[in-house]
Amino acid sequence: xxxxxxxxxxxxxxxxxxxxxxxxxxxxxxxxxxxxxxxxxxxxxxxxxxxxxxxxxxxxxxxxxxxxxxxxxxxxxxxxxxxxxxxxxxxxxxxxxxxxxxxxxxxxxxxxxxxxxxxxxxxxxxxxxxxxxxxxxxxxxxxxxxxxxxxxxxxxxxxxxxxxxxxxxxxxxxxxxxxxxxxxxxxxxxxxxxxxxxxxxxxxxxxxxxxxxxxxxxxxxxxxxxxxxxxxxxxxxxxxxxxxxxxxxxxxxxxxxxxxxxxxxxxxxxxxxxxxxxxxxxxxxxxxxxxxxxxxxxxxxxxxxxxxxxxxxxxxxxxxxxxxxxxxxxxxxxxxxxxxxxxxxxxxxxxxxxxx
Amino acid sequence: xxxxxxxxxxxxxxxxxxxxxxxxxxxxxxxxxxxxxxxxxxxxxxxxxxxxxxxxxxxxxxxxxxxxxxxxxxxxxxxxxxxxxxxxxxxxxxxxxxxxxxxxxxxxxxxxxxxxxxxxxxxxxxxxxxxxxxxxxxxxxxxxxxxxxxxxxxxxxxxxxxxxxxxxxxxxxxxxxxxxxxxxxxxxxxxxxxxxxxxxxxxxxxxxxxxxxxxxxxxxxxxxxxxxxxxxxxxxxxxxxxxxxxxxxxxxxxxxxxxxxxxxxxxxxxxxxxxxxxxxxxxxxxxxxxxxxxxxxxxxxxxxxxxxxxxxxxxxxxxxxxxxxxxxxxxxxxxxxxxxx
Numbered sequence: 001x002x003x004x005x006x007x008x009x010x011x012x013x014x015x016x017x018x019x020x021x022x023x024x025x026x027x028x029x030x031x032x033x034x035x036x037x038x039x040x041x042x043x044x045x046x047x048x049x050x051x052x053x054x055x056x057x058x059x060x061x062x063x064x065x066x067x068x069x070x071x072x073x074x075x076x077x078x079x080x081x082x083x084x085x086x087x088x089x090x091x092x093x094x095x096x097x098x099x100x101x102x103x104x105x106x107x108x109x110x111x112x113x114x115x116x117x118x119x120x121x122x123x124x125x126x127x128x129x130x131x132x133x134x135x136x137x138x139x140x141x142x143x144x145x146x147x148x149x150x151x152x153x154x155x156x157x158x159x160x161x162x163x164x165x166x167x168x169x170x171x172x173x174x175x176x177x178x179x180x181x182x183x184x185x186x187x188x189x190x191x192x193x194x195x196x197x198x199x200x201x202x203x204x205x206x207x208x209x210x211x212x213x214x215x216x217x218x219x220x221x222x223x224x225x226x227x228x229x230x231x232x233x234x235x236x237x238x239x240x241x242x243x244x245x246x247x248x249x250x251x252x253x254x255x256x257x258x259x260x261x262x263x264x265x266x267x268x269x270x271x272x273x274x275x276x277x278x279x280x281x282x283x284x285x286x287x288x289x290x291x292x293x294x295x296x297x298x299x300x301x302x303x304x305x306x307x308x309x310x311x312x313x314x315x316x317x318x319x320x321x322x323x324x325x326x327x328x329x330x331x332x333x334x335x336x337x338x339x340x341x342x343x344x345x346x347x348x349x350x351x352x353x354x355x356x
Numbered sequence: 357x358x359x360x361x362x363x364x365x366x367x368x369x370x371x372x373x374x375x376x377x378x379x380x381x382x383x384x385x386x387x388x389x390x391x392x393x394x395x396x397x398x399x400x401x402x403x404x405x406x407x408x409x410x411x412x413x414x415x416x417x418x419x420x421x422x423x424x425x426x427x428x429x430x431x432x433x434x435x436x437x438x439x440x441x442x443x444x445x446x447x448x449x450x451x452x453x454x455x456x457x458x459x460x461x462x463x464x465x466x467x468x469x470x471x472x473x474x475x476x477x478x479x480x481x482x483x484x485x486x487x488x489x490x491x492x493x494x495x496x497x498x499x500x501x502x503x504x505x506x507x508x509x510x511x512x513x514x515x516x517x518x519x520x521x522x523x524x525x526x527x528x529x530x531x532x533x534x535x536x537x538x539x540x541x542x543x544x545x546x547x548x549x550x551x552x553x554x555x556x557x558x559x560x561x562x563x564x565x566x567x568x569x570x571x572x573x574x575x576x577x578x579x580x581x582x583x584x585x586x587x588x589x590x591x592x593x594x595x596x597x598x599x600x601x602x603x604x605x606x607x608x609x610x611x612x613x614x615x616x617x618x619x620x621x622x623x624x625x626x627x628x629x630x631x632x633x634x635x636x637x638x639x640x641x642x643x644x645x646x647x648x649x650x651x652x653x654x655x656x657x658x659x660x661x662x663x664x665x666x667x668x669x670x671x672x673x674x675x676x677x678x679x680x681x682x683x684x685x686x687x688x689x690x691x692x693x694x695x696x697x
Contacts, residue, residue: 050551173640201409203637206622231624254628272556274585277693285556289521
């Protein structure tokens with residue numbers, strides 16, 4: 001697609017065929033293997049998957065902060081509204097002035113561990129101001145005012161005093177708020193949130209999610225939300241991509257994904273979480289464990305654990321990406337012949353049965 | 357309810373930790389009441405859920421019950437099958453050894469709770485060697501039986517824990533607790549470190565084992581949907597106290613304590629089309645060394661009234677089997693989760 005075509009549409013960032021490979025003594029670990037998805041302006045894209053599926057590496061690859069051992073290929077096309085051009089972020093030299101101009105200013109990130117993501121040696125205020133001073137203004141006094149306003153905006157009481165405190169004086173929820181304040185201080189177009197509420201208690205998690213929802217509307221930014229919690233996904237996202245062993249196995253709008261999950265893995269995940277207020281039947285469980293993504297064959301990685309597996313097809317051939325509808329993609333042989341309605345109906349009925 | 361239904365009765369259990377702040381112990385040393393004056397009973401064969409946010413004292417309570425740490429005061433009464441009762445916390449020598457076999461524990465972190473220098477076989481058989489005098493073949497048989505029951509691959513028992521995945525390690529932890537055929541297992545967040553697909557496997561195993569070996573579980577967790585799924589009765593803790601205790605369905609459908617209501621509404625619902633009314637609590641859990649006066653929950657409570665900041669509400673039985681510690685419990689109309697059949 002040429003640049004001109006995309007300038008006016010609503011896609012802010014597009015990841016295309018992203019691969020993150022890590023060379024180990026045992027072989028090449030394909031942590032992320034050919035991931036593609038768009039992020040729409042002002043919308044929230046969710047990446048969900050179990051530990052080790054490559055969701056964090058994907059998000060970090062977007063702003064090139066993975067360690068050097070990771071070999072990253074593919075394209076990350078970012079539409080820069082200021083310069084009105086499309087930049088491939090992966091082509092920029094690591095730690096060059098160009099990428100640093102984008103990182104923290106147009107794309108910023110919040111991390112899972114609010115305990116370790118701040119430097120313990122500097123005050124919260126200085127850490128927030130650092131970002132503002134680099135990207136926005138040179139005047140320290142003004143920067144401090146912006147920082148105080150941001151802290152107030154994320155709901156930290158007594159911000160004038162709090163700004164001079166160190167991270168250890170903040171509680172977990174407060175630190176995550178301060179982290180959000182820092183990330184939003186330069187009004188980014190995209191916020192990458194890597195499991196931002198996983199370390200928090202439910203009541204605090206509810207506070208932080210509510211805050212992120214509010215701020216998203218106010219700042220009109222897009223969010224890439226990474227989590228393993230399907231409940232949080234349902235709560236905050238517009239679109240979801242489900243990852244398994246370095247690949248996106250299913251991508252759909254959030255309603256579609258929960259109403260009509262198609263990939264056996266997605267279905268298994270949704271069925272295996274206990275839901276409150278439902279009849280207590282035996283929990284569905286996906287058998288086996290997630291294998292190590294070392295030297296995987298170019299076939300379906302879920303084959304061993306899949307209850308619909310077809311010997312000779314799923315474990316032998318490369319799995320096609322099938323577009324079921326405009327906003328629903330699934331990577332599974334079951335839908336290869338979409339004419340094969342019988343199979344599909346069978347699965348649909350079963351999904352409905354599981355829902356009731 | 358007759359006394360014989362009860363297997364464990366906890367009476368006025370309190371655990372205080374001393375925190376030294378000044379050098380050489382000068383000055384006042386503040387105490388943290390991690391568990392304060394908790395009383396409840398556990399019925400034979402049931403799963404008793406304990407929920408609460410971090411720092412509410414649920415783990416401390418669990419550890420006090422198995423005597424992993426010594427409680428400051430209180431009793432943990434264990435009822436034998438013949439009706440006699442023993443205070444586990446004061447049990448000596450023989451009695452203690454006997455009760456130790458009957459009360460076991462499963463830990464949260466499957467990575468740090470297994471000794472990396474022992475083979476899985478040694479880990480599982482150790483409680484057996486400590487409690488019984490059995491011959492080698494007898495131990496062998498028992499380990500294999502329990503190993504099979506928990507879904508472990510018997511041929512891997514000579515390996516070390518590092519060779520196993522998180523889910524497998526948790527099975528080892530369960531096998532270790534199960535090997536003495538206990539009556540009660542205290543499960544301290546047994547699934548919270550696991551991935552969703554593995555979590556379901558472990559929950560199913562725990563349920564199967566309970567049916568097979570007729571055990572009682574005290575299930576500690578912070579995940580309300582898991583607790584709802586597995587428990588018969590649930591107690592909600594806040595800052596070292598039980599604020600509500602009821603049969604699971606009652607608690608989740610008709611909560612009586614404002615904190616329970618807020619907790620239930622805060623759980624992200626994995627169904628984008630069924631959004632609940634959300635109560636966003638203000639502020640955070642206070643520090644237990646300096647809890648608010650009166651009802652500990654009052655600074656965050658949307659329904660607080662006059663006496664809430666001065667009088668500590670007692671836990672009392674509001675309806676049959678439904679205990680609550682709130683001054684306004686019988687006046688408030690709180691919303692729970694909608695029942696969908």
